Amino acid sequence: MELSEADPKGLIRESFKIDGISTEECRSIFMDWALSLGPGMDASEAMRTVLAAYEAPPEHPMTRVLEEGLTRESGPPMRRGGWRARRP
Numbered sequence: 001m002e003l004s005e006a007d008p009k010g011l012i013r014e015s016f017k018i019d020g021i022s023t024e025e026c027r028s029i030f031m032d033w034a035l036s037l038g039p040g041m042d043a044s045e046a047m048r049t050v051l052a053a054y055e056a057p058p059e060h061p062m063t064r065v066l067e068e069g070l071t072r073e074s075g076p077p078m079r080r081g082g083w084r085a086r087r088p
Contacts, residue, residue, distance in 0.1 A: 001042075006049035009036050015062045016054055023061040030065050044070060 007013055011033040015026055037046055047066045050056075056063040 001045050001049045003049060003053045005038065005041065006046040006053070007033065008038070009033070011036065012050045012062065012066075013054060016056065016060060021061055023065065026061040026065045029062070030069065 009032075011029050015021060015029045018025075034043060037043060047070050051063065051066055056066065
């Protein structure tokens with residue numbers, strides 16, 4: 001995967017440049033980044049690409065957020081309830 005596809009807006013690259021960025025801010029940036037991926041893009045492959053390309057420092061919060069994304073098990077989507085689900 002090309003880096004331009006993996007980080008189309010440069011959000012991950014810029015997050016590594018921000019001094020003192022918090023984990024919560026990195027999670028917010030991560031969400032924006034994930035939404036900016038093209039349709040059908042493999043998010044896991046994109047995460048691996050940006051981690052390798054930006055030589056992510058292990059102590060940076062964005063590195064931890066990306067690694068969490070890679071290790072999190074993605075099971076089938078959970079069905080949520082609600083009043084529409086309970087309607088007869």
